[in-house]
Amino acid sequence: MEINSKVIGILGTAKNTGKTTTANYLLEWSNKEGIKVGLTSIGYDGEDIDSITGLPKPRIHVKKGNLVGTAEQCFSVSKGKIEIVEKTPVTTSLGQVLIGKVLQEGLVILAGPNKGKDLFYILQKLKKEKSQLILVDGALNRMIPLIHCDALILATGASRHTDIDLLVDETESIIRAFNIPLREKQKISNQEIMQHHNNNIVIFQKNGYKRQLKSHSLISQKILNNLIDSIDEKETEEIYIPGIVQDNILKKIAEQYSELFKGKTILINNPTFLLVGTRDINHLMDIIEDILNKGINIKTLYNLPILAVTINPFYPKYSRFGKDSYEMAWIDGYQLYQKMRNRLALPVTNIMGEESPKLVTVIKKFLNINR
Amino acid sequence: MNNSIKKRKILLIPLDPVHDVALKILNRKLQERGHHTVLLPPDLPLEEIIGRASDVDANYVLVSRTLGYSVAELLGKFIDMAEAAKIRDRAKVVLGGKAITPQLASELGFDKGFGAGTDFEEIIAYIEDREFQREKEKLFRKKISIPASHAYQYKNNRIKNLLNEITDEIIQWSQRKSSPGIERAKLREKIINVYKDDALTDEDKARKIKVLKEKYLSYCDDKISRFYQQGLLPDKVRLLSAEEINKLDVYIQKQKENTNFKKMRHTQSLPLVFVQYGTGCPIMDIAHIKTSEAWGADGVFHFDPSWGARTEGLLEGVLSHEEDGSIITWENLAKIKSSLHKETIWTVRAHRGLNTPETAVIAGKLGADLTKIHIVYGSLNGGTDPARLTIDGLEAIKYAAKYNMPFDEPTNEELGGVPAYKSFAGLLIIADLALKLKAQPILKPLFCYSPDVMITGKMDDNYIDYNVAKINSLRSIIDAPIWPGEPIGFMTHSEDRIQSSLTTALHATLAISLKVNAITIASADEAYSRGPISLSSRIDTLRAVQEVFRFLGKAKIKPTSKAKEFEKEITKGIQATLEKVAKRGSFINALYEGLLGSPQDGAYPGRAGRNTLIEE
Numbered sequence: 001m002e003i004n005s006k007v008i009g010i011l012g013t014a015k016n017t018g019k020t021t022t023a024n025y026l027l028e029w030s031n032k033e034g035i036k037v038g039l040t041s042i043g044y045d046g047e048d049i050d051s052i053t054g055l056p057k058p059r060i061h062v063k064k065g066n067l068v069g070t071a072e073q074c075f076s077v078s079k080g081k082i083e084i085v086e087k088t089p090v091t092t093s094l095g096q097v098l099i100g101k102v103l104q105e106g107l108v109i110l111a112g113p114n115k116g117k118d119l120f121y122i123l124q125k126l127k128k129e130k131s132q133l134i135l136v137d138g139a140l141n142r143m144i145p146l147i148h149c150d151a152l153i154l155a156t157g158a159s160r161h162t163d164i165d166l167l168v169d170e171t172e173s174i175i176r177a178f179n180i181p182l183r184e185k186q187k188i189s190n191q192e193i194m195q196h197h198n199n200n201i202v203i204f205q206k207n208g209y210k211r212q213l214k215s216h217s218l219i220s221q222k223i224l225n226n227l228i229d230s231i232d233e234k235e236t237e238e239i240y241i242p243g244i245v246q247d248n249i250l251k252k253i254a255e256q257y258s259e260l261f262k263g264k265t266i267l268i269n270n271p272t273f274l275l276v277g278t279r280d281i282n283h284l285m286d287i288i289e290d291i292l293n294k295g296i297n298i299k300t301l302y303n304l305p306i307l308a309v310t311i312n313p314f315y316p317k318y319s320r321f322g323k324d325s326y327e328m329a330w331i332d333g334y335q336l337y338q339k340m341r342n343r344l345a346l347p348v349t350n351i352m353g354e355e356s357p358k359l360v361t362v363i364k365k366f367l368n369i370n371r
Numbered sequence: 372m373n374n375s376i377k378k379r380k381i382l383l384i385p386l387d388p389v390h391d392v393a394l395k396i397l398n399r400k401l402q403e404r405g406h407h408t409v410l411l412p413p414d415l416p417l418e419e420i421i422g423r424a425s426d427v428d429a430n431y432v433l434v435s436r437t438l439g440y441s442v443a444e445l446l447g448k449f450i451d452m453a454e455a456a457k458i459r460d461r462a463k464v465v466l467g468g469k470a471i472t473p474q475l476a477s478e479l480g481f482d483k484g485f486g487a488g489t490d491f492e493e494i495i496a497y498i499e500d501r502e503f504q505r506e507k508e509k510l511f512r513k514k515i516s517i518p519a520s521h522a523y524q525y526k527n528n529r530i531k532n533l534l535n536e537i538t539d540e541i542i543q544w545s546q547r548k549s550s551p552g553i554e555r556a557k558l559r560e561k562i563i564n565v566y567k568d569d570a571l572t573d574e575d576k577a578r579k580i581k582v583l584k585e586k587y588l589s590y591c592d593d594k595i596s597r598f599y600q601q602g603l604l605p606d607k608v609r610l611l612s613a614e615e616i617n618k619l620d621v622y623i624q625k626q627k628e629n630t631n632f633k634k635m636r637h638t639q640s641l642p643l644v645f646v647q648y649g650t651g652c653p654i655m656d657i658a659h660i661k662t663s664e665a666w667g668a669d670g671v672f673h674f675d676p677s678w679g680a681r682t683e684g685l686l687e688g689v690l691s692h693e694e695d696g697s698i699i700t701w702e703n704l705a706k707i708k709s710s711l712h713k714e715t716i717w718t719v720r721a722h723r724g725l726n727t728p729e730t731a732v733i734a735g736k737l738g739a740d741l742t743k744i745h746i747v748y749g750s751l752n753g754g755t756d757p758a759r760l761t762i763d764g765l766e767a768i769k770y771a772a773k774y775n776m777p778f779d780e781p782t783n784e785e786l787g788g789v790p791a792y793k794s795f796a797g798l799l800i801i802a803d804l805a806l807k808l809k810a811q812p813i814l815k816p817l818f819c820y821s822p823d824v825m826i827t828g829k830m831d832d833n834y835i836d837y838n839v840a841k842i843n844s845l846r847s848i849i850d851a852p853i854w855p856g857e858p859i860g861f862m863t864h865s866e867d868r869i870q871s872s873l874t875t876a877l878h879a880t881l882a883i884s885l886k887v888n889a890i891t892i893a894s895a896d897e898a899y900s901r902g903p904i905s906l907s908s909r910i911d912t913l914r915a916v917q918e919v920f921r922f923l924g925k926a927k928i929k930p931t932s933k934a935k936e937f938e939k940e941i942t943k944g945i946q947a948t949l950e951k952v953a954k955r956g957s958f959i960n961a962l963y964e965g966l967l968g969s970p971q972d973g974a975y976p977g978r979a980g981r982n983t984l985i986e987e
Contacts, residue, residue, distance in 0.1 A: 014444050015443055015444065043477065043479070043480065044474050044475070044477040044478035045478075051472060051475045051478065052438065052443050052475070091482070092477050092482075093474075093476035093481065093483045093484050094473050094477050111474070111477040111478075114450075114477065114480040114481065114482065115454050115459050115480065116454060117459075117460075139478050139480060140444055140446075140447035140478065140479065141444045141448060141451075142447045142448075142451050142480055144451040144454040145454070145480075198457075199457065215422075215425065216425065216456065216457060217421065217422070217455070217456050219418040219421060219422055219456075220418065220419070220422055223422075242457075243425075243455055243456050243457060244418075244421065244452055244455045244456055272455070273455045276448065276451045276452050276455050277418070277452070277455075
């Protein structure tokens with residue numbers, strides 16, 4: 001059956017950055033618009049109290065007709081009537097993931113697939129049930145599984161850093177990584193590379209030869225040395241790194257080996273594989289610019305757009321001398337909003353503030369809704 | 372034996388700056404089972420861990436980490452890197468650490484989480500893809516018959532003969548005597564039989580029970596009759612509402628589903644550990660029982676309010692009571708019984724008052740494992756008339772035999788000031804009587820700082836020698852189960868919870884060393900709670916005692932040479948006391964006249980139920 005559903009993932013930079021609040025906002029909006037929504041999470045969401053900070057968390061209120069993908073043990077504690085549509089073979093620490101249909105509105109707890117492959121499977125199931133929009137709530141700072149979405153909303157805020165300038169730099173860097181261009185169509189297709197070369201770093205030569213390294217990730221000086229030894233200054237055209245790419249290795253390439261890499265393309269699998277290997281994300285955009293300035297290309301086999309950025313000035317403050325370990329705290333929400341808006345080309349929404357018509361516009365456009 | 376297990380390749384990652392002991396232990400256990408393991412050093416940078424993990428083609432990656440500030444994000448990053456590095460394509464990634472729950476594992480994206488209190492076996496079972504049976508739990512939570520390993524053989528012939536002479540006289544004297552307590556017990560047994568008779572219609576049952584109850588009331592005090600006839604409950608007593616009972620049932624169900632049991636003993640098989648409940652309210656009692664079971668208690672016992680012992684007849688219904696001791700009714704005990712784990716040993720004390728035989732009947736009919744009966748203590752310090760309690764006690768012992776309930780005999784008269792040797796003479800008389808009636812007595816000497824030892828200075832140096840002497844003296848006389856009580860360390864506790872827990876634990880250490888059959892422990896606030904004891908104090912001593920089991924293992928406490936001297940002294944005293952009682956030729960008169968504890972000692976023959984015997 002032809003499916004025409006879109007998947008939006010909410011990618012956070014830390015705990016408490018407003019992922020679930022963003023998901024709730026979109027859920028509520030979709031329900032109002034009469035869009036059939038499916039819902040799952042790559043973490044654990046909807047509980048009233050945070051399992052680490054002990055502070056309140058947003059609940060997830062589902063309406064009749066909504067579809068959910070959540071673990072067996074969450075079904076029994078969810079307050080609402082949910083009918084099991086299908087039991088999937090995907091397992092979590094809270095049991096099998098079940099696909100359910102809400103019969104009577106109420107609160108739901110979401111604990112869904114915890115890795116990309118499993119998320120992909122659950123998304124197929126939710127699509128089969130004819131969801132027009134599927135929302136995937138992220139978890140903490142985890143991003144890898146979300147690559148299976150069609151688009152992302154980036155949620156960040158004070159919980160990641162309380163330093164507003166740092167936060168803005170970092171957000172810009174993340175967006176920059178997602179703006180790495182896709183590899184254009186060539187003799188060997190992107191699809192072919194992903195299928196056949198996903199376990200090793202591969203060096204593609206102009207003459208059609210390929211060289212493989214033992215490693216799949218570019219995460220140490222040793223691996224970089226191996227790579228350098230394998231590159232043919234004249235013949236090498238593309239270097240595909242199917243695993244993690246570490247920022248300081250890229251930096252070394254730009255600073256020490258730019259002559260060797262000049263004119264060649266560093267090919268990554270997708271931007272999250274670069275972000276996950278990055279220690280100081282706020283500097284990542286500078287490294288990328290440096291690479292490009294030195295005449296080295298950087299491209300990705302796969303990508304997806306970030307539609308918007310949501311910001312949250314709230315953060316759990318560690319209170320060393322208090323009765324509880326954490327207390328609620330906020331940074332200046334207005335300043336955060338202004339600085340983000342001035343720097344970023346994407347719509348920015350303070351999720352603790354008023355409704356954002358811009359966020360809705362962007363989602364409508366993405367879903368191809370013209371009203 | 373391990374050939375059938377599929378060998379796994381396991382990578383163990385201590386993602387913690389310091390704590391890698393658990394992983395080291397797990398590493399050893401996995402290797403012992405033939406698995407191939409790689410244990411990384413602690414505190415490596417993430418990239419290096421991922422690099423090394425990529426080289427090990429593991430089936431399982433076990434990560435340990437204690438939670439702290441921003442650790443969640445670190446673990447989130449780790450799991451992302453593991454996925455990007457293809458480690459998750461082949462391996463299950465598992466997280467262990469004190470604060471880890473399944474919910475947290477799910478949030479962090481791990482395949483499985485193991486938190487505090489996880490048995491290593493549970494993790495190994497997960498890795499070997501087996502269902503984890505709490506095998507050990509089944510072993511350590513097992514009802515054990517306390518008398519089973521004892522033959523009740525006398526080792527001291529002189530004492531054996533004296534006891535024989537005394538108990539023959541008691542049985543002779545008791546012929547053709549009854550009491551209101553015994554008549555009520557008989558009626559109670561009939562009422563329960565009617566109630567349980569499936570052949571009868573509800574109407575028939577009601578009719579028969581009504582007739583029996585009218586007779587029953589003719590043997591009751593006004594306080595009890597008023598309840599049955601006018602619905603008036605005694606002061607500070609109320610019926611629980613239907614809603615309260617409903618909620619209690621839900622609570623019981625939840626507790627039964629959720630309880631994991633701590634193991635109390637370490638490498639020892641004895642002693643069993645008992646706690647007493649009797650908060651006044653069945654709801655609190657059940658909370659105490661479920662908590663005690665979870666924290667490793669083997670058994671619990673019910674104690675009733677002191678006024679219950681001085682009142683002829685028992686009430687009905689699920690009753691709460693604003694005083695120490697929980698009221699004995701069929702419904703209260705049935706509710707409590709319904710809350711018990713099937714391997715929990717349940718004792719209902721019948722021991723000292725005017726309802727002794729009837730309580731034994733109810734306990735027996737409800738399937739109690741043990742009861743408590745002691746004629747001498749009940750007569751001299753429990754407030755019941757010696758003749759009446761001798762008759763009632765004999766009957767209760769017969770019921771204990773009939774319903775297969777071994778019973779313990781607490782020598783609490785020692786707390787009034789009676790010297791140990793005298794109280795032991797009384798203890799042995801009742802034990803011998805029980806053996807003649809085919810019952811199984813359990814000797815309950817006290818581990819206490821009694822008035823007698825304070826006066827005579829026997830514990831001026833330590834609490835060990837005299838307590839050891841008591842146990843060894845009894846052991847030199849008869850091979851019978853010994854259960855120091857009640858609670859151990861009596862009169863050494865203070866208002867300070869830590870002190871209280873410690874003294875309980877130290878007395879437990881002595882009991883472990885002596886390999887007695889069981890001990891009863893107080894909560895840390897039991898002596899000074901000024902109301903119902905609290906759960907946290909309850910857990911204090913259970914944890915403390917668990918710790919001394921671990922501490923002592925199979926090692927022993929060595930008493931000084933004084934212990935042997937005291938032992939001889941006690942045995943000599945027991946014999947001398949029994950000689951006096953035998954010479955007196957009447958056990959009842961011996962009680963009245965103070966041969967087993969006199970007013971000078973601090974024992975006073977009770978008056979409740981005096982002149983109520985019925986001659987048949």
